[in-house]
Amino acid sequence: MSANANAALLDVRDVSKAFGTVEVLRAVSLEVNRGEVVSVIGPSGSGKTTLLRCVNFLESYDSGSIRIDGKEVGYREAGTRQRRSERDLAAMRAETGMVFQSFNLFPHLTAAGNIMLGLRKVRGKSDAEASQIAEHWLGRVGLAHKADSLPAELSGGQQQRVGIARAVAMEPKILLLDEITSALDPELVGEVLAVVRSLAEDGMTMLMVTHEMAFARDASSRIVFMADGSVSAAGPPAEILGTEIKNERLRNFLARFRASHF
């Protein structure tokens, strides 16, 4: 049983972070409940990706608190800035899956090998078990026939689907998607989004940074609009991407966005 079955699965409270003198996150708060898909949109430089990277502590943060399933991420306790041990951090990161904009597949391992590495070394599965799980997930993302291919032999869309399979095979509590279609040719975006959609239908909890407005509208339970390092607006898709928007920055952002996407 998790610590707080009723509390939000991901609870971000007043998180701030600065790179030198540049404040990239200013007291950001957001919650993601179990089974929810939350999209983060906003202009580049608004801190979306940094926020996502704080959730699995690829970035440290200066103040505030991030909890997953009631457990403080990165630091021993919310108040202290005492980092967890390397072993603790690794164990916590194993509970959050991450899919990267640039795929970041391991080029020396096959598609199946990419998925099996964490299963074997982190989850302690046998080769046979890990290989079975890899096969299952490759099937789910439509790449059963590519198990033995190296990343260099796959298209961008295929690589990203392996990236997703690698993350979800670990059975994370939450999946973090960082602009996962931004590096893809337009005709390959669809196949990747279809996989994300099917995961959402299965109840996978997801926090995604995206520029795919149509997809965010269709697939998210809530949308968070970030600007200048803070949450400027948040709500259900119909409200955030609707026609009557009171938030001026959001209105400008969407207008600019629509202008550049017809």
Added chain:
Amino acid sequence: MLGQILYALPFLAQGFALTLWVSLLVVVLSLIAGVLMGVGLVYGPVPLRWAVRIFSDTIRGIPILVLIFFVYYGLPAVGVHLQSFWAAVLALTLFKTAQVVEYLRGAVASIPKGQSEAAMAIGLTFRQRLAYVIFPQAFRRFLPPWINGVTDAVKGSALVSLLGITDLMQAINQVIGRTYEAMPLYIFGALVYFAVNYALSLASRRLERRFSFIRE
């Protein structure tokens, strides 16, 4: 002339064995020390990084011959007396270690940051990330300069003859001292060194192909 080489062959073979032994010791010891220090340079705390940086820059700025003489003739002044053989091995190892540090740093630095991050994201610990993600990829970049360095070590081992150690070079000089057949013996020596190093280069090329991520 050929007869004299043949006659001296057992003696030359002993010298050659010593050359190989020195080279092997230097290559193995410098690999271990260099990789450890290289990891310290890339991932260690700042004081350690500085220490390794200073070591590497200093050693690489000193001619290897000076280093050999320093270790053998200089260190006794501070109470460290080494046999000529070990003084030579130590000096050559220090020299090689500084190079291995740089090869390792370069090889690891060439791996995109995203690789470490992806490895972190699936929950691998620091050691696991190095062992399963970074090193297997860095190895491919590390190998060519390192093999080059190994051939340098074999060639550089000839300098130990200056401390009176009977390696191949010294053996050749001694035979020349008896026979005055400098030309054929130096050609013979050159061929032996060349054969060893050429074999190493071939092995290196094979390994590089073996560790390529793209199938041919």
